[in-house]
Amino acid sequence: MLMVLNSCRNAETKEESGAKKIPASTIAETIKELESKFPSPDKDSDKDLIRRGVELTAGFWIPSDGSPEEFKTFCLDNYNPQNRKLLLERFSKNLEAVYGCFMRIGAVVQFPLHVGNDPLLPADKTFAAWSPGAHLNDDWFGNKLAMILHLNFPYYSPEERNAGGLAWNDEENAAVNLGLYFASRVPGSLQQAASEIATRAELYVSDYNIYMHNVVDENGRRYFPEDMRLISHWGLRDELKSSYADKTDAGLAKQKLVFDLMLRIINQDIPREFVNAKGNDYCPTNNKFFRDGKEAAFERENDERYARLLEVFRAEKSFDEFSPLYPDAIRRAFDQGLEMTFDEVEKIFTTVLSAPANKRIGQYIARRLGRPLLPYDIWYDGFKTRSSVSEAELTAKTERRFPNAEALERKLPEILQFLGYSKERAGEICSRVAVDAARGSGHAMGAGMRGDISRLRVRVPETGLNYNGFNIAMHEFGHNVEQTVSLYDVKDYLNSGIPNTAFTEALAFIFQKRDLDVLGVVENNPDKQKFTDLDIYWGAVEIMGVALVDMYAWKWMYANPEATPAELRGAVVAIAKDVWNKYYAPVFGIDNSPILAIYSHMISYPLYLAAYPLGHLIEFQLEQHLAGKDFARETDRIYSIGHRSPEVWMTKATGSKLSPEAFVRKIEGYEF
Numbered sequence: 001m002l003m004v005l006n007s008c009r010n011a012e013t014k015e016e017s018g019a020k021k022i023p024a025s026t027i028a029e030t031i032k033e034l035e036s037k038f039p040s041p042d043k044d045s046d047k048d049l050i051r052r053g054v055e056l057t058a059g060f061w062i063p064s065d066g067s068p069e070e071f072k073t074f075c076l077d078n079y080n081p082q083n084r085k086l087l088l089e090r091f092s093k094n095l096e097a098v099y100g101c102f103m104r105i106g107a108v109v110q111f112p113l114h115v116g117n118d119p120l121l122p123a124d125k126t127f128a129a130w131s132p133g134a135h136l137n138d139d140w141f142g143n144k145l146a147m148i149l150h151l152n153f154p155y156y157s158p159e160e161r162n163a164g165g166l167a168w169n170d171e172e173n174a175a176v177n178l179g180l181y182f183a184s185r186v187p188g189s190l191q192q193a194a195s196e197i198a199t200r201a202e203l204y205v206s207d208y209n210i211y212m213h214n215v216v217d218e219n220g221r222r223y224f225p226e227d228m229r230l231i232s233h234w235g236l237r238d239e240l241k242s243s244y245a246d247k248t249d250a251g252l253a254k255q256k257l258v259f260d261l262m263l264r265i266i267n268q269d270i271p272r273e274f275v276n277a278k279g280n281d282y283c284p285t286n287n288k289f290f291r292d293g294k295e296a297a298f299e300r301e302n303d304e305r306y307a308r309l310l311e312v313f314r315a316e317k318s319f320d321e322f323s324p325l326y327p328d329a330i331r332r333a334f335d336q337g338l339e340m341t342f343d344e345v346e347k348i349f350t351t352v353l354s355a356p357a358n359k360r361i362g363q364y365i366a367r368r369l370g371r372p373l374l375p376y377d378i379w380y381d382g383f384k385t386r387s388s389v390s391e392a393e394l395t396a397k398t399e400r401r402f403p404n405a406e407a408l409e410r411k412l413p414e415i416l417q418f419l420g421y422s423k424e425r426a427g428e429i430c431s432r433v434a435v436d437a438a439r440g441s442g443h444a445m446g447a448g449m450r451g452d453i454s455r456l457r458v459r460v461p462e463t464g465l466n467y468n469g470f471n472i473a474m475h476e477f478g479h480n481v482e483q484t485v486s487l488y489d490v491k492d493y494l495n496s497g498i499p500n501t502a503f504t505e506a507l508a509f510i511f512q513k514r515d516l517d518v519l520g521v522v523e524n525n526p527d528k529q530k531f532t533d534l535d536i537y538w539g540a541v542e543i544m545g546v547a548l549v550d551m552y553a554w555k556w557m558y559a560n561p562e563a564t565p566a567e568l569r570g571a572v573v574a575i576a577k578d579v580w581n582k583y584y585a586p587v588f589g590i591d592n593s594p595i596l597a598i599y600s601h602m603i604s605y606p607l608y609l610a611a612y613p614l615g616h617l618i619e620f621q622l623e624q625h626l627a628g629k630d631f632a633r634e635t636d637r638i639y640s641i642g643h644r645s646p647e648v649w650m651t652k653a654t655g656s657k658l659s660p661e662a663f664v665r666k667i668e669g670y671e672f
């Protein structure tokens, strides 16, 4: 089937590929004619705009759009610097209406799935899965609105946005942001094929469970309860973390078994029939399998993990030639998704991973554990500080204050006033936030256009909002405030928002951390700040390594697109060991661990992990800046900067660009 699919794709590729369809001579003639139609001898920038616009439009053009001659006519008819300002306004206004209404429709059709306790109808899932905007890209390339956009508002790379962004006024910035829209023109059939492959990868990952009672050590001893079923890698990792609390030998034995399991999964020599199956025992330490109580030969899982990843890679790669702005998946994840280059992110991560403090923290953890470090101590969680007030007491407080969703909505302005917002400003922001009782644990849904509201969803039990729910509500409320300020207090819709998802999380973390203050609980643990910082830092050290493995694996796949699953396994293990040996071996005193390759995100949400530790760095840098300042005034100012490149945004927000230096310095200043 795959072969048939591939050959269809090739046929389609030949027919629909746009990149080389407009001859270079036509492009050159078009540029020349536009230059003489709009002469501006002194301004190189006008010439640059014409060249960029025409070349980009040619990159998106496919044969069904018209002949090379028609391409030229289209450019001559639709490029006009004199109309640029008006055209920018049109796009701004119309895109706000289009995306804003899509968001609003989405909020309505998904409502039953997200909110309340009513029985769900079979149709509700179909409503929720339907995407009103799914065909916008096709429509706007079809009627050439997207071409008019690229012709007049060309694309600027992250490096160019970093270099020029600080000097751009609102209008210039809006024009650059507009150039980021409609970045690819992938045919629907390829998108469909990719989405089926993504679903298959997600199913593989979300249905990969280990029945822990059947995991035994080399002496056949069991450590895990009968009904324990853990998903890889999340469940395995969390079990490993929670076993730090068990100070007996069993705690250590459990951790070692989970760790050995992880290695078998990475190396794919776990028995295929042991995954998702209950009853037969397996010892991951010596890789022995027992069928009906007797040691038995077995078939290993045989690289399915890497076969799924290769499929995802090839689907992504099939988009390349239809994405002239970001011609590979790595650039789509970094330049487009994060608006930071691979190199920028890599440099931030390796700076943190090379910090001398890491070795000292490692020694400190070993002292606290009373044993030498083991590779899985990347998940050490002993830096978490607990509140001096019990969770039951906190829940009693939150239940009393927030008996239902309406009460929470009514009291949102009080929360903002507590954080320092004026009564008037708190009321203004909160008038644009509605609270709903969620079916799930919680989320925040922003408005897509001015005039609409953002939604705070949190689970509220019959007895009222418990402390855990309140903690989540504070996180989501941080999102709502960001969503509201970065939409309503930014002049041009095209400048609204923030640079990327890592920035979204920063204000949510900042609000969430202040939950006990809002409840009036005073903590006087003098080391709380230090341990919170260490906890976040050690977590960042872990994920940065995992993210680097993911990033390097994609580089390798692009260099070796024809690799077999077994070759990819070899490469991923080698990459993981290499990252380990460079940055972790000096801290742990152990060489060649492949543990950083265990994350399931790598298989089903590739190139996504980098956003997590970036979120914490941004949070840290903002907290440093906010310390001792007027919290409300500064957050208002910062979140109305709007959509700029991360580097420019951070410079405008805090006076220095996004960098881990301050975080590393602070950690290095601690004594432990």
Ligand SMILES: [Zn+2]
Pocket (backbone or CB within 6 Å): 475, 479, 504, 505, 508
């Ligand atoms: Zn969040």
